Amino acid sequence: MSALLDVGGLAVEVIADQERSSVVRARFGPDLHPEDAVDVRLRIVEGDARRPVRSPDARAVDADLWFDGDRRVLARPGVRAERRGREVEIVVEPRGSHDDGVDLLCQYAVAAAAATPDRALLHGAALARDDGALVVVGSSGAGKSSLAAAAWRGGWDLLADDLVVVRRREAGGPEVVGVRRPPLLPAELLDDPGDVAELDARARRQLPAEVLGRGSRAIRAVVIVGHDDGEGRVGEIDDEARVAELIHGLAAPPVAPVLAAHLPVLAALGELPVLRLLHTARSDQRAVRAIELLDEVKGRAGA
Secondary structure (H helix, E strand, O other): OEEEEEEOOEEEEEEOOHHHHHHHHHHHOOOEOOOOOOOEEEEEEEOOOOOOOOOOOEEOOOOEEEEEOOEEEEEEOOEEEEEEOOEEEEEEOOOOOOHHHHHHHHHHHHHHHHOEOOEEEEEOEEEEEOOEEEEEEOOOOOOHHHHHHHHHHOOOEEEEOOEEEEEOOOOOOOEEEEOOOOOEEEHHHOOOOOOHHHOOOOOEEEOOHHHOOOOEEEEEEEEEEEEOOOOOEEEEOOHHHHHHHHHHOEOOOOOHHHHHHHHHHHHHHHOOOEEEEEEOOOHHHHHHHHHHHHHHHHHHHOO
């Protein structure tokens, strides 16, 4: 079966059986793209997912990588992704589900295939108010989802909580489009935390994709999120740390051949205000304090 998914404005054609297609939709959301032109073609098949014989050229946190001209191979146990240009094929061993590997390699391979000097897929959230947006990045557990939940409760538009597409423009600075997968937000920060049985392993509740805002917004600032040991604060970030955090925010593995394709977009983001927002250590005040800190970021960014 085939479907043309809308991944933050990208047209990603998915060719897979129903089981694998559902894994891709869980990663990128269920929206269908209205156009016929394909940006990335993703095919998932069962077969021999063995790795190349030679040692990997690079290692990401969760995958090994090989580079051979315009051919890129990413592998995890039981799963191999091969990319040539904008064509991606993922091969899955027939025994075992390997859904976690398919899910991750879909993100890595599609992000790498979709990268152009004017477009990049980031692992982060996007929060919008008025005519501008904040792009929020940070490592796993840093508080991206907490900030997204607090912002949504506080009247901000939530464009995405996990993946966003950043696009350079000839004038006006970069813009962001959210990838409309159903958001997973900390239940403790929602007005209706729901049934315990509905929560994931990190006590997050999935909301319908319909709560997400649509369309593109001009990016006013980048927020690097983390945790404070006190009341929470907003601070400046030095140039070296700024570059490292932006690279870490890429949805593709940040290795040299992949990183090169993302540099123009990262440079455009680096020209914006980049601020560090640290959540308060007081869990009972986290939502209220997060809104205060977001307002401070918005004021500093002139948004």
